[in-house]
Amino acid sequence: MPSSLDAYLQSAAGADPTREKVAETVRELAAAAVKLRDIIIAGGGDNPGSSREATNAGGDVQKELDVVADRVFLEAAKASAIAFYGSEEQDEPVALDPAGTLALAIDPLDGSSNIDTNVSVGTIFSILPATDEHRADPASVFRQPGSRQLGAGFFIYGPQLLLVLSLGNGTSVFIFSPAAGGFVELNGAASIPERTSEFAINASNYRHWDPQIRNYIDDCLAGAEGPREREFNMRWIASMVADGYRILVRGGIFLYPGDARKGYAKGRLRLVYEANPVAFCVENAGGLATDGINRILDIVPEGLHARTPLAFGSRREVERVGRYIADPAALSERSPLFGKRSLFRA
Numbered sequence: 001m002p003s004s005l006d007a008y009l010q011s012a013a014g015a016d017p018t019r020e021k022v023a024e025t026v027r028e029l030a031a032a033a034v035k036l037r038d039i040i041i042a043g044g045g046d047n048p049g050s051s052r053e054a055t056n057a058g059g060d061v062q063k064e065l066d067v068v069a070d071r072v073f074l075e076a077a078k079a080s081a082i083a084f085y086g087s088e089e090q091d092e093p094v095a096l097d098p099a100g101t102l103a104l105a106i107d108p109l110d111g112s113s114n115i116d117t118n119v120s121v122g123t124i125f126s127i128l129p130a131t132d133e134h135r136a137d138p139a140s141v142f143r144q145p146g147s148r149q150l151g152a153g154f155f156i157y158g159p160q161l162l163l164v165l166s167l168g169n170g171t172s173v174f175i176f177s178p179a180a181g182g183f184v185e186l187n188g189a190a191s192i193p194e195r196t197s198e199f200a201i202n203a204s205n206y207r208h209w210d211p212q213i214r215n216y217i218d219d220c221l222a223g224a225e226g227p228r229e230r231e232f233n234m235r236w237i238a239s240m241v242a243d244g245y246r247i248l249v250r251g252g253i254f255l256y257p258g259d260a261r262k263g264y265a266k267g268r269l270r271l272v273y274e275a276n277p278v279a280f281c282v283e284n285a286g287g288l289a290t291d292g293i294n295r296i297l298d299i300v301p302e303g304l305h306a307r308t309p310l311a312f313g314s315r316r317e318v319e320r321v322g323r324y325i326a327d328p329a330a331l332s333e334r335s336p337l338f339g340k341r342s343l344f345r346a
């Protein structure tokens, strides 16, 4: 009999008051996700994919569903012990319960470019502690490194409504079952294979990347005739939640590096409410998440909307990208012996 999300949260909380508050928050978020899923199934509002006049703090044009999702999750935050709500769709953190002990950072709708194409979208969340120190200086609450997260996860609104959740001790996946009246656990703890032959990157940015990233992708594309000596497959859904879930299920590497486009020096993804929660789930499933060099969870964010280059997924592959970036010349794969115009590959 699969465990319900409720039972899982109850046993994870034990008698610890902080963990109880985290569990209560996840319950509220799960109820909000069901609400948002119903809105999406019903067509997502009057005009879900339509762009509004406004842009969010990251400079992205807001779609109607981005704003609807933000409203739904803000209500959920108000119903839990959340002192500060930091959202992709709000310029500044919103102060909520003055006695609250937690902060919630959220990407209410991930994969906005997919809304009007009926492709999976999601919600990404990160739960952090909020102390008196943060009350005195509210901006500092979202400058905590991801290693301080008490819980994190993401929902996927796809063919199934899924929740990927980590409370710091493994990563679990739950599926919403109307028949069971809630979320139930799927397949036990997630475990990302160490090795992979599948990569995810928006290759249309190739000409804007640094040479190191180009070298890495070139070597994957060269397949069995190249230095990696095996075939690679590629996937890019453009909803990080969906790409991330595939990686949890069968391994792979996701890359969104910095590039030469204006405003993209640190890529596109936001550290606090995109990279950190995904990194928390990935590491708790045995994978790795870095900005190419540094572990994502160790980075001290400059603020709520700070961006970061991101590589996550199968541990060995993420480490390999780090070697291309840190010391491309030292890579045996690019030595003359194994290079494309080498003795062996003339």
Ligand SMILES: O=P(O)(O)OC[C@H]1O[C@](O)(COP(=O)(O)O)[C@@H](O)[C@@H]1O
Residues within 6 Å of the ligand: 060, 088, 107, 109, 110, 111, 112, 113, 202, 238, 239, 240, 241, 268, 269
């Ligand atoms: O359109 P691009 O540049 O390929 O970017 C796609 C990436 O941007 C995102 O959509 C960013 O998230 P938002 O939709 O929340 O802004 C990721 O989900 C996705 O991986």
Ligand SMILES: [Mg+2]
Residues within 6 Å of the ligand: 107, 109, 110, 111, 240, 274
């Ligand atoms: Mg996003």
Ligand SMILES: [Mg+2]
Residues within 6 Å of the ligand: 066, 088, 107, 108, 109, 110, 111, 112
């Ligand atoms: Mg978003």
